[in-house]
Amino acid sequence: ETGKVVNWAMEGGPPNGLFRQGWRKDTLKVGDQVKIDGFRAKDHSNLVNMRSIVRAADGKKMFAGTQGDGSPGEK
DSSP states (O other), rough: OOSSSOOOEEEOHHHHHHHHTTEEEEEETTOOOOEEEEEOOOOOSEEEEEEEETTTTOOEEEEOSOOSSOOOOOO
């Protein structure tokens, strides 16, 4: 809003789970633009637990979380 750059940390599921979802070492590259769907940390820090990610270049949507990710409304 003020034009100031703000850095965010994103965390996804465990490496083995992401690999089974199709993630590879080169799935994302430095500078790729993405849209993240996830949940902000309870302490309101700049940390997000990712649920899914969409690459701007090709529109590919990939699941990035884990089963039972603690999302609001999860039972």
